[in-house]
Amino acid sequence: MLSYSSPQFALRTLLKYPGKLITWEGLDGSGKSTQLALEADRLRGRGFRVTATREPGGTAVGQQIREIVLHAPRGSVTPFTELALMFAARAQHIEEVILPALRVGDVVLCDRFTDSSLAYQGYGRGIPLEAILGLETMLCQGVRPDLTLILEIDPETGARRSGQRNRAASDPDTRFEQEGIEFFERVRRGYREIAQQEPARIRRVDGQGSIEEVHARVRQVVDEFLTGNPHGLR
Numbered sequence: 765m766l767s768y769s770s771p772q773f774a775l776r777t778l779l780k781y782p783g784k785l786i787t788w789e790g791l792d793g794s795g796k797s798t799q800l801a802l803e804a805d806r807l808r809g810r811g812f813r814v815t816a817t818r819e820p821g822g823t824a825v826g827q828q829i830r831e832i833v834l835h836a837p838r839g840s841v842t843p844f845t846e847l848a849l850m851f852a853a854r855a856q857h858i859e860e861v862i863l864p865a866l867r868v869g870d871v872v873l874c875d876r877f878t879d880s881s882l883a884y885q886g887y888g889r890g891i892p893l894e895a896i897l898g899l900e901t902m903l904c905q906g907v908r909p910d911l912t913l914i915l916e917i918d919p920e921t922g923a924r925r926s927g928q929r930n931r932a933a934s935d936p937d938t939r940f941e942q943e944g945i946e947f948f949e950r951v952r953r954g955y956r957e958i959a960q961q962e963p964a965r966i967r968r969v970d971g972q973g974s975i976e977e978v979h980a981r982v983r984q985v986v987d988e989f990l991t992g993n994p995h996g997l998r
């Protein structure tokens with residue numbers, strides 16, 4: 765049987781694939797989706813095969829989970845339920861979308877991944893980080909980002925931008941966007957600390973300024989990663 769502690773499990777998690785996983789992190793309204801879309805177009809134009817996806821979501825089951833975690837009434841979802849649902853969506857997403865794309869050599873651009881759980885459920889909600897990393901070991905099949913960009917903005921700017929975006933689309937604010945500024949200050953501190961722990965993987969990008977200014981910074985980080993990586997370019 766393939767148990768969590770068996771050598772086969774460990775081996776499976778060590779198997780490498782030709783693709784690359786680039787994740788995008790930051791506060792709500794930091795510009796992740798905008799920059800991810802620009803990079804997806806640019807990389808496709810340069811001949812890369814790109815899979816663009818997001819969490820929670822990315823699959824039919826993940827989309828249903830997204831509805832619950834983002835739009836259930838405030839106070840109706842416990843922090844542990846929230847965490848479990850984020851990882852349930854992630855497990856499905858890895859199996860159905862991310863691993864197949866990595867196996868065929870795609871550059872996978874994923875809007876949020878495990879660092880969001882550490883920042884939001886860990887630092888934001890106060891769940892111990894070890895508990896979150898335990899779920900990651902159990903459910904993520906060894907899939908870790910090769911590169912992570914954290915778009916940094918202050919919480920007020922993020923709230924203003926996401927509020928404007930939601931109003932323009934006539935979308936309601938999510939359960940997270942209804943949180944106060946202190947929640948987002950904790951999440952922001954979380955991202956900073958996570959970035960300090962893993963400087964080789966995580967790049968902090970200034971998300972202030974125009975979309976074009978931010979994109980110039982993003983482009984530089986992505987190009988440096990892809991060209992400096994002997995297995996990355998195709």
Ligand code: ADP
Pocket residue numbers: 790791792793794795796797798799925926928929971972973974975976978
């Ligand atoms: P996220 O995915 O991080 O929540 P979005 O990319 O959806 O952020 O951006 C939130 C809103 O802010 C959108 O309406 C978007 O057009 C706008 N936006 C994105 N980047 C910038 C920027 N650099 N300056 C001003 N507005 C921006």
Ligand code: TYD
Pocket residue numbers: 790791792793794796797818819820834850876877878880881882884885926938940941
């Ligand atoms: P989304 O609208 O995709 O984010 P954004 O506003 O940044 O474009 O909403 C996803 C929300 O879910 C966001 O507020 C962060 C939260 N989230 C977590 O709390 N933990 C997680 O593991 C993930 C993937 C997302």
